[in-house]
Amino acid sequence: MNIRYDNRPIGIFDSGLGGLTIARAVQEELPGESVIYLGDTARVPYGDKSVDAIMSYAHDDVQFMLSKGVKLIVAACNTVSAVALESLHRDFPDAAIIGVIESGVKAALSTGARSIAVIGTRATINSDAYRRELHRQDHSLKVDSIACPLLVPLAEEGLTAGAVLNGVFDFYLKQYQAAPPDALLLGCTHYPLFRNALNEYFGGKVHLIDSAKACALAVREYLTENQKTAQPDNTPYHRYFVSDLAAEFNEHATRFLGKLPARVEKTVL
């Protein structure tokens, strides 16, 4: 048997630092793999920009990753995955690029859920990408899509529990609290931070689908199927790039990655 390996890094990009939740999940699931992370913090957030702007920024992000010689690119940004993935596949036909939507949908369906609520930024929800993918898999599913633009700023403010958060949950989700869906798909990289609070809000009655974990499993599947996993004795390295280094970087990075990156490098996109 002739197994091939590929020690090149995995590229993970997001509009900001939220995608570090996916970098973390990938590092936990695939501890032998190197990761290059890019946060386009100079132009964050993408979620309320136009489709044209999002596509243009996503192209810059992919170009950056290609310049770093990655073997696989993960669009860790739900907004990019929702509105720009097709255009990326068209314009970079030789690059392996995966988004977070397909894997999130797969994870939601694996629970056996018949009714699924999707929450995300306005751009993600407006794109209708999650609902389309869910219905492509099973057109008889009951799907609700709810834009929750306040959740990202709440996460960045560290308000992942308490009265303000519950007020915001009531604002967006009150009607679902009374009649919960089978599964709630967290369609934004920031939302895993609300996992406990959402569990409590829905009295533990809803399957919470975390796109970070699901995406890491999709990465593993891609690498295995394509014989691109790193050699078992590979010593992985991780590099973190941002397009703007703001004062709160350490605080935010720690929140999403679960630790402080050893080093962060500033780059121009």
Place this chain on the structure above:
Amino acid sequence: MNIRYDNRPIGIFDSGLGGLTIARAVQEELPGESVIYLGDTARVPYGDKSVDAIMSYAHDDVQFMLSKGVKLIVAACNTVSAVALESLHRDFPDAAIIGVIESGVKAALSTGARSIAVIGTRATINSDAYRRELHRQDHSLKVDSIACPLLVPLAEEGLTAGAVLNGVFDFYLKQYQAAPPDALLLGCTHYPLFRNALNEYFGGKVHLIDSAKACALAVREYLTENQKTAQPDNTPYHRYFVSDLAAEFNEHATRFLGKLPARVEKTVL
């Protein structure tokens, strides 16, 4: 007597659409003046970016205004006024550029307030620009500065009253509700939308200083002192530029300008 006039437009720029509150105030106070508005919506918000990034973006904004032949440039963005105004004055020594901080401070002091609380974005508050200007005018003032990063997303979500807003007020301002300052300086172009709610929150006991109105008066003063007002029979025109045109433009523009702009033009910065 030999009065000179200047029919060139006034340039007003902001990171996004919040500065339309200032365009509106200028148009109301100076109905004979033409206004060119620029919202850098491709890179909004500035408030949580680095000082370097904010200075670089502000330079682009000023270059754009100079290319339009304006007679005066208003940095309607508190963040820019707080961290980039000196650098703009240095790099564009021939341009007349005013920010919103000096006029806001002047308006606050004109109430006779002895204790003043300033609220704004994280970048504005971290810059300490309001406190420094207040203490430059009167070092015996009691000044508190409170970063309220959730208020901008709340305004953009249209939550300018109600339980969620009150929860956020409690989160940031609870201690001031019990012992209100004499004046509350609204250090962000979005905050005039909270005027009624803040008035209620403080039981009408606090002077609310609206930077939009104060800035319009500073514009009038500059034009009068420099004999640059438009001729009395001038027919003004208004042009609105954005660097990204998102789906919610009409809704947001109407909220801040009080009406829908007749036409909006997209520009590259």
